[in-house]
Amino acid sequence: MSKNEKGFNVDKFDELNSQLASQYSRLSAVINTVVDGIVTIDKKGVIETFNPAAERIFGYRKDQVIGHNVKMLMPEPYTAEHDYYLNSYLTTGSAKVIGLGREVVGQRADGALFPMELSVSEMQVDGEVMFTGIVRDISDIVEQKSLLGDQVARIKAIIETVIDGIITIDEYGVIESFNPAAEKIFGYKTDEVIANNIKMLMPKPYQQEHDQYLNNYKVSGIKKVIGSGREVLGQRKDGSVFPLSLSISEMNINNKKMFTGIVRDITEQKKYEIALSQYRETLEEKVKQRTFELENATQQAQAANKAKSKFLSRMSHELRTPLNAIIGFTQLLDDEELTEIQRDNLKEIALASKALMAMVDDILQINAIQNKNINLKLEEVSLNEAVKESLKLLTPKALGKSISLDFNHEEEFFVTADYSKLKQVITNLIDNAINYNFERGTVRILIETSEEQVKISFIDSGKGISKEQLKTIFSPFERASDEYTGEEGIGIGLTIVRELVQAMDGVVGASSTQGKGSTFYFTLPLLRIVGTDEK
Numbered sequence: 001m002s003k004n005e006k007g008f009n010v011d012k013f014d015e016l017n018s019q020l021a022s023q024y025s026r027l028s029a030v031i032n033t034v035v036d037g038i039v040t041i042d043k044k045g046v047i048e049t050f051n052p053a054a055e056r057i058f059g060y061r062k063d064q065v066i067g068h069n070v071k072m073l074m075p076e077p078y079t080a081e082h083d084y085y086l087n088s089y090l091t092t093g094s095a096k097v098i099g100l101g102r103e104v105v106g107q108r109a110d111g112a113l114f115p116m117e118l119s120v121s122e123m124q125v126d127g128e129v130m131f132t133g134i135v136r137d138i139s140d141i142v143e144q145k146s147l148l149g150d151q152v153a154r155i156k157a158i159i160e161t162v163i164d165g166i167i168t169i170d171e172y173g174v175i176e177s178f179n180p181a182a183e184k185i186f187g188y189k190t191d192e193v194i195a196n197n198i199k200m201l202m203p204k205p206y207q208q209e210h211d212q213y214l215n216n217y218k219v220s221g222i223k224k225v226i227g228s229g230r231e232v233l234g235q236r237k238d239g240s241v242f243p244l245s246l247s248i249s250e251m252n253i254n255n256k257k258m259f260t261g262i263v264r265d266i267t268e269q270k271k272y273e274i275a276l277s278q279y280r281e282t283l284e285e286k287v288k289q290r291t292f293e294l295e296n297a298t299q300q301a302q303a304a305n306k307a308k309s310k311f312l313s314r315m316s317h318e319l320r321t322p323l324n325a326i327i328g329f330t331q332l333l334d335d336e337e338l339t340e341i342q343r344d345n346l347k348e349i350a351l352a353s354k355a356l357m358a359m360v361d362d363i364l365q366i367n368a369i370q371n372k373n374i375n376l377k378l379e380e381v382s383l384n385e386a387v388k389e390s391l392k393l394l395t396p397k398a399l400g401k402s403i404s405l406d407f408n409h410e411e412e413f414f415v416t417a418d419y420s421k422l423k424q425v426i427t428n429l430i431d432n433a434i435n436y437n438f439e440r441g442t443v444r445i446l447i448e449t450s451e452e453q454v455k456i457s458f459i460d461s462g463k464g465i466s467k468e469q470l471k472t473i474f475s476p477f478e479r480a481s482d483e484y485t486g487e488e489g490i491g492i493g494l495t496i497v498r499e500l501v502q503a504m505d506g507v508v509g510a511s512s513t514q515g516k517g518s519t520f521y522f523t524l525p526l527l528r529i530v531g532t533d534e535k
Helices: 010-033 052-058 078-092 139-161 180-186 206-220 267-300 303-334 340-354 356-370 383-400 419-435 467-471 493-503
Strands: 037-042 047-050 101-107 113-125 128-137 165-170 175-178 229-235 241-253 256-265 379-382 404-406 412-417 442-449 453-460 507-513 517-530
Touching: 037 052, 052 101, 052 128, 113 139, 165 180, 180 229, 180 256, 241 267, 356 493, 379 383, 379 419, 383 404, 383 412, 383 419, 383 442, 383 453, 412 419, 419 442, 419 453, 419 493, 419 517, 467 507, 493 507, 493 517
Parallel strands: 404 442
Antiparallel strands: 037 047, 037 128, 101 113, 113 128, 165 175, 165 256, 229 241, 241 256, 379 412, 412 517, 442 453, 453 517, 507 517
16 A cells, blocks of 8 residues: 555545546536536526537537526526526525426527426535526427317317217216207206216116116126117207217226217108108009009010010119109108208209119119129220211210310221220210310310320310319219209219220329310220321
């Protein structure tokens, strides 16, 4: 063991020095690697240390801030308040921030303000008062809170404005929320039902059944109503009982089981259903009578008439459902005081009856196509010939609206297709171009080719189709606006076009500019092109 002249244990001193150096290195490593900013200041607010995380947060290098007042990291009014607060604390010992954490606003080197979490602690170093601030940039957290707040506000607005009643209850059946639509449906104010059992909204025997069901569900976990919808009876504040549609869902909030019920008053719907049922029964009785008369007539007819009778009987069966709807709704609306919308609906119903057979044919065809029950005879056919035959068929209709049809290709294009289906597709697209065109408009038919494909476009000068309608134009039962055409349909013509083209290994599409017109096109495999000289 070595000692110096004054008797100090040099080895022990070196060992302590080494331990202190090691501890200092570890502490420095911690301070320099933590994600939170660590800033120390003296009692005058002058910055003495500034770790790398603080550099990243504020955008300053430590040599730019050390020796400067910490106010440089604060915007107004914090800048003016800081020195006053520090002096007040040193004089009175009254701490407002020290030892606590709070959210404040910081200012970066570029002047940008940002929210941060600050906690300040006091310490004594060599008899001098020092303060350590731990700062954390919470910009992302604040932004998420803001977004969450917006989402909550939107959800609340939806719940407050929907036409369906929305009610939440706890696992004991106690009502916790009751939206305005529920108030309107049941006649209670929210404060009259909150904290009361949901049974108050039910007539007997549903009240007893509800408690039993809830208890059984808590014990067994078997769902009979939850997750599905059904029709039940509700009871208003005035005691009146009414039919309602109820769907219940389950949720867990903070480990607390909750149930949400969505209710809709279906009183008017039930009235219409009863009326429709009565009309349907009457109509079915008449149909039975007519069927009986037809059967008697067919027994006396010749063999040809038997086939006709079989056809009529079959079609009568197939058409019964749409006829029930048409006649039922027409008579129902006729008995009521009509609004403008209802008057338009009545007109549509009357027009629909004339087009019923065509609709059934289209529906049967689209059903056959989608079920792959369609036989295609794919062979080499002339695209030009199919266009010319379709034009010949539709020229009188175009002349009736003074619409010019333009198709002029000297070359002849041969494709792989089923000729009858190809002609059906072309006829449908030309017919649409006429229907949705203005008087004295034009329809141009243009053929373009690539190495293996031919593209045929049908370009009209009509009103055009909106972007929203264009997205679903080939979907079943979607139609472009018919406010300037009297043509009727159920919106499956273009669906048939799409299915037929795809079945023939082609692609169909459309583009449109409102006010200028629309272009519908399809492609097919190209076999060959015959020029004028070859013809």
